Amino acid sequence: MSAIERPTGVRPVGVVLSLLEDLYLDLHAHPELSGREERTASVIAERLRVLGVEVTANVGGTGVVGVIENGSGPTVMIRSELDALPVHEQTALSYASTVQGVMHACGHDLHLVGLVGAAELLVRSERTWRGTVVIVAQPAEETLSGAAALLADGLYTRWPVPDVALAQHVVPLPVGVVAHGPSTTWSSAQFRADLATEPTHSAISGPGFDLVGRLGLLDALVRDTAVKQGATGGLYALHTGTCANVTPATATALGSVRAPALATVDAVLADVRSQLAELGAVRAEMTVTGSAPAVAVDSELMSDLVSEHTRAFGRGRVWTDYISYAADDFSLYGTEFLPDGSRVRLGYWMFGGIDPRTWRAARDDGSVVPANHSDRFTPELTSLRAAVVAMTTAARSQLVSHRDADPEGTTP
Ligand SMILES: [Zn+2]
Known part of the structure; x- marks a missing residue:
């Protein structure tokens, strides 16, 4: 057990949730870009410290690691991401981003x-x-770089090594x-x-000078x-040029490639790299800035989690055949x-x-609900x-149950 005093009083799930709503509104209004999540990290670290969790900050950059030691049993890692995106929010929410372009x-x-x-729910139910x-x-x-940074900073050597690691993602x-x-x-x-x-001068430029055209070819x-090769990819951000009649000297493009297997992604990138000279630019270089394989889930663990989530959310609400093409560097923890x-x-x-209702209406009339990004x-x-509830029940299912009942009602 930790020497730190932890709150143990009764605080039903409803009260916990209302305090969490304040946290959500605050985090949403103050987003930070990848690798610069100082404020977000300190808010999370403080929330965990108040719970009596032993917290270490600045792990792998701005990462936060907390540990709840509660007797002998399995070690369960639960993980969330801290970062936001360079997107200018266009919702009309009262708690919309206060940071321009993030x-x-x-x-x-x-x-x-x-x-x-x-x-919080685990701390408050730790007798169970x-x-x-x-x-x-x-x-x-x-940027698919944070998980690698945490591992390189000793996530599996400085803290208890997990038996299982759990993460989740909101989708539309x-x-x-x-x-x-x-x-x-x-x-x-x-x-x-x-x-x-x-x-x-744009008046005398030939094809070799046309970097904008080269970007299109790339x-x-x-x-x-x-x-x-059964993958998808492309360029998604271009930076070049200054005005209408000077041909640009440099251009930078950011892009990504996705496929079921990382070997395919690597093969596509190698293939592209080998053809860069044919673009006809004076210089063309390509640098991989981050990568992650698909999340390879443990099938036995997943069947446990499907049972837990079915118990918590109800039959028919737990889908078992969901497919997405998103990527998550959570895979690297495995x-x-x-x-x-x-x-x-x-x-x-x-x-x-x-x-x-919004989701059903969109499905019925074929429109698109604004999705992630x-x-x-x-x-x-x-x-x-x-x-x-999804994270708490998943984590609970992998820990040792100490009592069958939860008299404080802190298990969702
Ligand atoms: Zn994302």
Whole structure:
């Protein structure tokens, strides 16, 4: 047991949730970009310290690691991401982003609430379970670089090594739906391409000087090469040029490639790289800035979690065949070999954040509900409860049950 005093008084789930709503509104209004999540990290660290959790900050950059030691039993790691996206929020929410050009457009603020809520409910019900919980708030998921940074900073050597690691992601499904599946993510790599040539007057420029045209060719090259290998990809951010009559000397493109297997992603990138010279720029270089394989979930663990979530959310609300092409570097927590040659077993699921009526109406009339990474992505506040319940019940199911009953009513 930790020497730190922990709150033990009765605080029913409803009270916990109302305090978590304040946390969500605050996090949503103050998003921070990948690797720069100082404020977000300190808010989360403080919320965990108040619970009596032993907290270490600045792990792998801005990462936060908390530990609840509660007797002998399995070690369960629960993880959320800290970062937001360079998106200018276009919702009319009263708690919309106050930071120009930055938005929690992927729902990581919601995952953080799930993380802190699970920590609080576990602390407040600690007489009913035994084991160790490692709480991880990870930076830089959107750039697929934060999980690697945490592991490199000793996540599995400085803190108890988890038996299982759990994470979840909000998706544009109805609130109350929990979506499992054998293939809820794809492998992905992000890259940066730098092109350069001699600048000149637009009146005398030939094809070799036309970097804007080269970027178009590069985009087509990435897309075609990817499609041929069963992958998808392209350029998604371009930076070049200054005015209407000077040809640009340099251009930078950011892009990504996704496929079921990371080996395919790597093969596509190698293929593209080998053809860069044919673009006709004076200089063309490509750098991979982050990559992660698909999340390889443990099937036995997942069948446990499907049972737990069915108990908590109800039959018919837990889908088991959900497919998505999103990527999450959570996968890396399960690819690292431990000293004994084993690997951490991963559990991962999605949960709905959209008002069920909005979702049904969109399905019926064929329209599109703003999804993750949209500047109008708007998870419902009612999905906070789903985030907390899905994570708490999943974590509880992997710890040792100390008593059958929970007299304080702190188990959701
Ligand atoms: Zn995202």
